[in-house]
Amino acid sequence: MGETTETDDNEATDDGDPQSAIDAQGDRRREELDDRVFDHSAGDEQAGIPFVGAGPGDPRLLTVAGRELLEESDLVVHAGSLVNSELLEAYCDHAELVNSVGKDLEELIPLMRDAYEEGRNVVRLHSGDPAIYGAALEQMDALEHEGVPTYFVPGVTSAFAASATLRTQLTLNEVANHVAFTRPQGKTLSAEEDHISDFVEMGDVTTCIYLGTHAVRDTMDRLLEDGHDPETPVGVIYHASWPDEDVIVGSIGDIADRIEEAGYRASALVVIGDAVTGAGYERSYLYGDWANRGSSGSSAENTSEPEASDD
CATH class of the missing domain: 3.40.1010.10 (Tetrapyrrole methylase, N-terminal domain)
Structure with a gap:
């Protein structure tokens, strides 16, 4: 050496x-x-x-x-x-x-x-x-x-296990067009590099926070200080897919209390956004009239499925 x-x-x-x-x-x-x-x-x-x-x-x-x-x-x-x-x-x-x-x-x-x-x-x-x-x-x-x-x-990755546990999609038509994988400020990330509030402000982003269980209260306090709706859904999935998996669903306004009551300080994935509940989405274009536009008769060319989409 x-x-x-x-x-x-x-x-x-x-x-x-x-x-x-x-x-x-x-x-x-x-x-x-x-x-x-x-x-x-x-x-x-x-x-x-x-x-x-x-x-x-x-x-x-x-x-x-x-x-x-x-x-x-x-x-x-x-x-x-x-x-x-x-x-x-x-x-x-x-x-x-x-x-x-x-x-x-x-x-x-x-x-x-x-x-x-x-x-x-x-x-x-x-x-x-x-x-x-x-x-x-x-x-x-x-x-x-x-x-x-x-x-x-x-x-x-744990975000995908979390969405499966929550029985929802991370992207949903008219609810969430984007997904952000991020982490909160701390030893690795400076306050200027923490963009969680920016992602939440966009409104149609599902924000998945890694390595942030210990900082849930600080993160939610900053979101409230920035004027975000305290009723915005938040899901916290501890040990997603493990035998001791636990799911806590709340909001920006109350999730910190729920996490502290449960005693979790690590190993949980935090998801912020309306996709947490899956409420309010619109039917996608993939299987609607749009998919069959211009079709006539039963020809294979006109009835083939459109290109796959996450929506």
Whole structure:
């Protein structure tokens, strides 16, 4: 660790320094796209360490690709208690398990690199989908810089499990045309970077707040101070799809009291907007008269379905 090595492009780098690797990979990304962008699609079998989305909690919500990779794994580096232990027992009981909680990049990168170079099947298992607040790319860049290929395997993010639990859509015609995945201000996000109030003000946005259970009262107080309707629906889904899942539905005006009464400080997805209840939506165009416009007779051309839509 710490010795200077030569990379493929003959640039001297500090071996084992994740930050230097991240910076170098970022510079390369600015110059050109990785060739693999054009060679592979999501779901393809690829060489390297897969960064797999474990899904929201229920083992059955793991993707087929993710399950296959876990079943073939020798080493699984997982996101601790954020991954349901039932999933680990179902698909990883044969593999060495390493909890990534409390470990920094300086420890994780050599661990995964060395195992991969020894010929072991390594899987990096993130909760939900690694592309949503997963801090995956920095690990991937550090590994790639040391010659270890990596790739994403998508997972079901908790917002989708939450909408399924609520039995509603995140987008609804005439109710919500947009969805925002966001987080509240705190150590990672400054007050100027917190746009929750902006999203709510738009009116037709379903705002899904990650990593914000502990800040529900602060968030709702700011929304009230900004003049938002206290009756705006809010749903809080604790441990979406886990055995101990809990659903609390209220409004901007009262949800903080409900959450504090329940005692939740983490691991819940907060959803703000009329889509929470699913009330007031209009019938979509997809299955209405619009879909059959211009049809005459029973020809296949005139009666075919229009392009699919979320509405």
